[in-house]
Amino acid sequence: MVSRVIPVDPFDLVIFGGTGDLAQRKILPALFRRFCAGQWADGVQIIGAARTKHDGATFRQVVAESLKTHASVQCKDAAALAAFLHCVDYVALDDGSDEGWSTLAAKLQPDRVRAFYFSVGPRLFGSLAERIQSHDLATEQTRIVVEKPFGHDLDSAKVLNATLAAHFREKQIYRIDHYLGKETVQNLMAVRFGNMLFEPLWNSQYVDHIQITVAESVGIDGREEYYERAGAMRDMMQNHLMQLLCLIAMEPPAKFDPDAVRDEKLKVIRALDPVEPHHIVRGQFEGGGPSYRQIVGNPRSTTESYVALRAHVSNWRWAGTPFYLRTGKRLVARSSVINVMFKDAPHSIFGEQAGRHANVLSIRLQPNEGITLKVTIKEPGQGGMRLVDVPLDMSFAEALGPENQEPPDAYERLVMDVIRGNQTLFMRGDEVEAAWAWTDPIIAGWQSRGDVPKPYESGSTGPGDAELLMKRDGRRWQGINP
Ligand code: NAD
Numbered sequence: 497m498v499s500r501v502i503p504v505d506p507f508d509l510v511i512f513g514g515t516g517d518l519a520q521r522k523i524l525p526a527l528f529r530r531f532c533a534g535q536w537a538d539g540v541q542i543i544g545a546a547r548t549k550h551d552g553a554t555f556r557q558v559v560a561e562s563l564k565t566h567a568s569v570q571c572k573d574a575a576a577l578a579a580f581l582h583c584v585d586y587v588a589l590d591d592g593s594d595e596g597w598s599t600l601a602a603k604l605q606p607d608r609v610r611a612f613y614f615s616v617g618p619r620l621f622g623s624l625a626e627r628i629q630s631h632d633l634a635t636e637q638t639r640i641v642v643e644k645p646f647g648h649d650l651d652s653a654k655v656l657n658a659t660l661a662a663h664f665r666e667k668q669i670y671r672i673d674h675y676l677g678k679e680t681v682q683n684l685m686a687v688r689f690g691n692m693l694f695e696p697l698w699n700s701q702y703v704d705h706i707q708i709t710v711a712e713s714v715g716i717d718g719r720e721e722y723y724e725r726a727g728a729m730r731d732m733m734q735n736h737l738m739q740l741l742c743l744i745a746m747e748p749p750a751k752f753d754p755d756a757v758r759d760e761k762l763k764v765i766r767a768l769d770p771v772e773p774h775h776i777v778r779g780q781f782e783g784g785g786p787s788y789r790q791i792v793g794n795p796r797s798t799t800e801s802y803v804a805l806r807a808h809v810s811n812w813r814w815a816g817t818p819f820y821l822r823t824g825k826r827l828v829a830r831s832s833v834i835n836v837m838f839k840d841a842p843h844s845i846f847g848e849q850a851g852r853h854a855n856v857l858s859i860r861l862q863p864n865e866g867i868t869l870k871v872t873i874k875e876p877g878q879g880g881m882r883l884v885d886v887p888l889d890m891s892f893a894e895a896l897g898p899e900n901q902e903p904p905d906a907y908e909r910l911v912m913d914v915i916r917g918n919q920t921l922f923m924r925g926d927e928v929e930a931a932w933a934w935t936d937p938i939i940a941g942w943q944s945r946g947d948v949p950k951p952y953e954s955g956s957t958g959p960g961d962a963e964l965l966m967k968r969d970g971r972r973w974q975g976i977n978p
Contacts, residue, residue, distance in 0.1 A: 506539035507915050508604050512624055513615035514544020514586065515558065518643065522674075523615060524559055524584075525566040526907035531580045532570040535912060543603060544586045545596075555586035591616075591623040597631045604633065611914050613641040618656060625663040634664070641670045641914050644735055645726065646923070649939070650932035657925040666925060670914050675736040675832075676921040677906030677913075680865045681743060684834070685757075687859075687867060689748050694857070697838065700817040704854065704971075707820045707835040708740050710861075711827040711976045715781070715791060715954075716801065724792045727799040727939075728778075732823040734935040738765065739923070740834055740861075741819055745809045754919035758927060765930040767811045771938055775806040777961040778947065781826040784954035788825075798942075800949040801825040804962040805938075806969075818969065822962060826954040829978035832861035837971075850883045856974070863978065865903050866891040 509527070511519050527542060544555050560581060564571050571577055585603060589596030604610060612628060614621055621642060628634050640660070647653025660669050675681060688694055697703070710732055716723040723731060742761035749756035779802030780788045789797045802824030809819065838855040853872040860866050868887045875882040913921055941947070950959035957963075957976050966972050 501534050504536050504915050507609040508541045509611045510543045510545055511613045511615055512545050515546040515548050516615055519615045520562040521566055522907045525563055526905050526911055528563050528567045528580050529570055530908050530912055532576050540583045542584050545589050547590050549588045550586050552585045556581045556584050559584055591620045597627055601631050601633055609637045609915055610635055611639045622659040625660060629663050639668050639670055639914055640664055641672060643672050646671055646928050650936050653928050653932050671923040672910055673735050673739050673923055674906040675739055677910035678861050679903040680859055680861045684743050684859050699813045700815055702838055703817050704837045704839045705818045706744055707974055708737055710737055710823040710832045712825050713827060713830045715826045720792045724799050728801055728803040728823055729939055733803055734931050737821045737823055738931045745814055757920050758924045762927050762930055764809055767809050768934050769808040769810050771805050771807060773941055777804045777959055777965055778949040779952045779959035780949035781954045782951035798948050802958050804965055824958050827976060828955055828957055829976050831976050834859040835974050846881050853883055853885055
C-alpha cells in the first residue's frame with residue numbers, strides 16, 4: 497500500500513517563534529518530510545520570525561542542524577535538504593515593535609495561501625495579531641495557527657478567543673491539538689463511520705465502559721514553571737483526552753466536514769456530567785527518582801502530575817456507560833490507547849469452566865499506532881471446548897508496507913491541512929470553551945477542599961487510588977504497555 501500525496505499550490509508560511517523548540521523539533525521537520533514526500537514543487541516560502549537577530553543564512557544553518565536530528569532519514573538526501581533550505585528564510589522581529597515587519601511584508605507574495613503559525617506563548621497572540629493587521633499582512637487567504645495551551649481556564653480562553661476574533665474570522669483560526677493529527681485518530685473515525693461492523697454496537701447496550709489512557713514515561717523537565725501552573729488536568733485532560741473522548745462518543749456527522757464534525761464533538765462535551773469528587777484521583781510522582789516537588793523546587797506543591805477520573809456522557813447513546821480517563825507523567829511506559837470494553841456475552845453456552853470473555857477494541861495512538869480487536873475463539877487442538885482470547889491486529893506499520901513503516905507525524909498532517917484550508921482536525925473556539933467549562937469546576941473543587949495529590953512511585957502505573965476507582969465499579973484498568 498503506497499500513500500498518495502496530493503500536491504499543494506505554493507504558499508507562504510511564517511513561523512513566529514521560528515527559533516524555538518516547537519518550530520525546530522516539530523514544525524520544520526514536518527515540513528521537510530512533506531517536501532521530501534513531494535507535497536510541493538517550487539515557490540513555497542517558509543519564513544522563520546523571532547527576536548534573535550539572525551540573517552537568512554544563519555537561520556538555514558540552525559534549521560539544517562535541527563533537521564539532522566529530527567528528520568535524520570530524509571536528511572541523508574543532501575540534494576533534498578538543500579532544495580528545502582532554499583525555501584527557508586528569516587526575519588528578525590518582535591511583537592512589541594514595528595521593526596522587521598515591513599521586511600516581512602515585502603517577502604510575502606500576494607494571491608496565495610498565507611499562514612502565520614504562532615509558535616510562541618499565548619500572551620503574544622494578541623500583539624502579533626494586531627501587528628499582522630496594522631502592517632496589512634492579512635489577506636482573504638490568510639490563516640493563523642495557534643498552539644496549546646489555549647487559555648488557563650474558561651475566562652482566559654474567552655479572552656483569547658475574543659482577542660483573535662477581533663482580527664480574524666473563525667474560519668481563519670486553526671487551534672492545534674496535535675493528538676487530532678495522529679493517523680490513528682483519523683482511523684478511529686474511519687473505523688467507526690466507514691464500517692457497518694462497529695457502529696450498531698457502539699452504545700451502552702453493548703459497551704460496558706471505555707478506558708482512555710495517555711501515559712508518559714517522561715517527567716516535566718524543562719517545563720517546570722509552566723507545568724506547576726497547569727498540572728495534568730489543564731495540560732492533558734482538558735484538551736487531548738477530551739478530544740479523544742469526543743471522537744469515541746460523538747454521533748456520526750452527516751458528512752466529513754469541519755463544522756459537521758465539530759458540532760458533534762461539541763454536543764459530547766456539553767453532554768458531560770459534572771464529575772463527582774470521589775470519581776477523581778489526583779497523583780504526584782514521588783519515589784523512584786527525584787520527586788515532582790524536588791523538580792519544581794516547591795516542597796509544598798499540590799500540582800497533580802497524574803489524574804484519573806470517571807466521566808459520564810449523559811445522552812441516549814451512552815447513558816450508563818462510564819468513560820474512565822487517566823493521564824500522568826513518569827509512568828511505567830509511554831502509551832496512549834483507547835480501549836472500548838464490550839460487555840460479556842449474555843449467556844455462555846460453554847459452561848462456567850470456559851470463563852468469561854469480552855471483546856476489547858484497542859486503538860493505539862502511540863507507540864505502534866494501530867487497532868487491535870480481541871476476539872474469543874476455541875483454543876486449537878485437543879482438550880475439549882476451551883476458549884481463548886486472541887488479538888486481530890491491524891498494525892499500521894505493517895499495513896502500510898515496508899516503505900511506510902513510520903506513520904506521518906501529526907504535525908505533517910496538521911500543517912498541510914492549514915495550507916489546504918481544512919479545519920476538521922482543529923478545535924473550534926466554542927469547543928475549547930466548553931471543555932474549560934467542564935474542567936474549571938473540577939479544579940475549583942480541588943482548590944476549595946485543599947485537595948492534596950496522592951503520591952505515586954515513578955515508573956509505576958500511578959496511585960493505588962486509581963485502581964480503586966475501577967475496583968469499586970467491579971472493573972480494572974488494562975495494562976500500560978510500551
Ligand atoms: P520556546 O521558548 O522554545 O520558543 C519561543 C519562540 O518565541 C522563540 O523563537 C522566541 O524567539 C520567540 N519569541 C519569544 N518572544 C517573542 C517576541 N516578543 N516576539 C517574537 N518572537 C518571540 O517555546 P516552544 O517550546 O517552541 O513553544 C512555543 C509555543 O508552543 C508555546 O505556547 C508552547 O506552550 C507551545 N507548545 C510547545 C510544545 C513543544 O513541544 N515545545 C508542544 C505543544 C505546545
